[in-house]
Amino acid sequence: MLSIQNLSVSFTSMQDQIKALHQVSLSIDRGEIVGIVGESGSGKSVTALTVLGLLERNAKITEGEIIYNGQNVLKLSPKELHALRGKQIGMVFQEPMTALHPTMKIGDQLAEVIRRHRNLSKKEAYAQAVKSLEEVHIREPQLVARKYPFELSGGMRQRVVIALAMAAPPDLLICDEPTTALDVTIQHEILKLMKELSNTRGTAIMFITHDLGVVAEVCHRVAVMYAGEVVETGETKAVLSDPQHPYTRSLIGALPDLTDPDQPLQSIAGEIPNLRNRPQGCIFASRCEHADDRCRRERPELKSWNETAGANHGHLAACWLR
Numbered sequence: 448m449l450s451i452q453n454l455s456v457s458f459t460s461m462q463d464q465i466k467a468l469h470q471v472s473l474s475i476d477r478g479e480i481v482g483i484v485g486e487s488g489s490g491k492s493v494t495a496l497t498v499l500g501l502l503e504r505n506a507k508i509t510e511g512e513i514i515y516n517g518q519n520v521l522k523l524s525p526k527e528l529h530a531l532r533g534k535q536i537g538m539v540f541q542e543p544m545t546a547l548h549p550t551m552k553i554g555d556q557l558a559e560v561i562r563r564h565r566n567l568s569k570k571e572a573y574a575q576a577v578k579s580l581e582e583v584h585i586r587e588p589q590l591v592a593r594k595y596p597f598e599l600s601g602g603m604r605q606r607v608v609i610a611l612a613m614a615a616p617p618d619l620l621i622c623d624e625p626t627t628a629l630d631v632t633i634q635h636e637i638l639k640l641m642k643e644l645s646n647t648r649g650t651a652i653m654f655i656t657h658d659l660g661v662v663a664e665v666c667h668r669v670a671v672m673y674a675g676e677v678v679e680t681g682e683t684k685a686v687l688s689d690p691q692h693p694y695t696r697s698l699i700g701a702l703p704d705l706t707d708p709d710q711p712l713q714s715i716a717g718e719i720p721n722l723r724n725r726p727q728g729c730i731f732a733s734r735c736e737h738a739d740d741r742c743r744r745e746r747p748e749l750k751s752w753n754e755t756a757g758a759n760h761g762h763l764a765a766c767w768l769r
């Protein structure tokens with residue numbers, strides 16, 4: 448459904464060029480939930496914004512292509528991109544208030560979006576809006592439909608945003624840290640809801656998060672990003688239980704051990720490299736305790752380490768030493 452190939456994106460800021468993405472490739476099939484995980488600044492949001500055609504004006508796509516349902520997204524006009532976002536690709540961001548009209552009642556907002564996509568009377572659209580609140584498991588949907596966004600809790604608002612995003616209904620939902628601001632119980636319920644929507648409607652989901660626990664809970668596959676590159680990708684279970692890239696191992700190692708509170712928290716030594724001047728070798732070499740001369744000199748490709756075709760079920764890593 449979605450295939451991103453060798454995507455590189457730079458930002459011009461003052462006199463500088465920040466190379467935020469470097470040859471990023473990833474794909475998402477129908478009904479699949481694919482996680483993009485990495486530290487702050489690794490390029491997760493830039494990847495999503497490029498697919499949505501929402502990059503800021505100082506951004507430049509320097510190479511690559513994005514094919515969505517057979518069409519090259521990077522060649523679409525602003526009008527076509529707008530239509531794509533409205534109808535085929537839904538969006539859910541961390542802060543639900545950014546997607547909601549603050550002075551319009553929930554039911555009216557939903558009904559308006561529904562009418563944009565379907566030829567329904569106002570009354571029919573409103574009834575459909577109430578139904579869509581029910582579908583995202585909002586109790587007393589009639590009552591909630593009559594409320595304003597500020598009258599709802601954060602978790603309820605995010606459910607409303609999901610209902611709005613699903614209204615078209617889209618083939619692909621792009622979610623950028625949708626549960627980060629919520630407490631863990633609500634987070635779990637929202638994740639369960641997303642899994643259910645994906646299962647019942649076949650909606651594909653690009654799920655951006657910095658939280659490996661969330662990836663383990665919802666994602667079929669995951670792409671681990673570091674400093675604008677995908678360094679490892681594969682089925683979630685395989686990547687988390689048998690990580691091949693030292694960065695993925697560090698991320699997993701940095702998770703707190705709940706069974707041993709005395710265990711000191713591990714952090715990843717060093718800093719993300721300067722994106723103005725990307726190193727020529729492995730992007731993680733400066734923070735990798737195993738790096739040798741070759742790692743500093745040559746950039747490893749994202750590839751399987753087992754020669755037998757398909758042996759790793761698409762588990763790929765960009766590391767010379769694996």
Ligand SMILES: Nc1ncnc2c1ncn2[C@@H]1O[C@H](COP(=O)(O)OP(=O)(O)OP(=O)(O)O)[C@@H](O)[C@H]1O
Nearest residue numbers: 458460465467486487488489490491492493494503
């Ligand atoms: N408009 C912009 N101008 C200049 N640099 C930008 C711009 N937008 C993003 N960047 C840079 O691109 C890089 C990737 O940013 P991005 O927001 O994709 O990271 P992220 O992985 O989503 O991080 P976070 O988890 O903090 O949202 C960062 O170095 C960021 O500073």
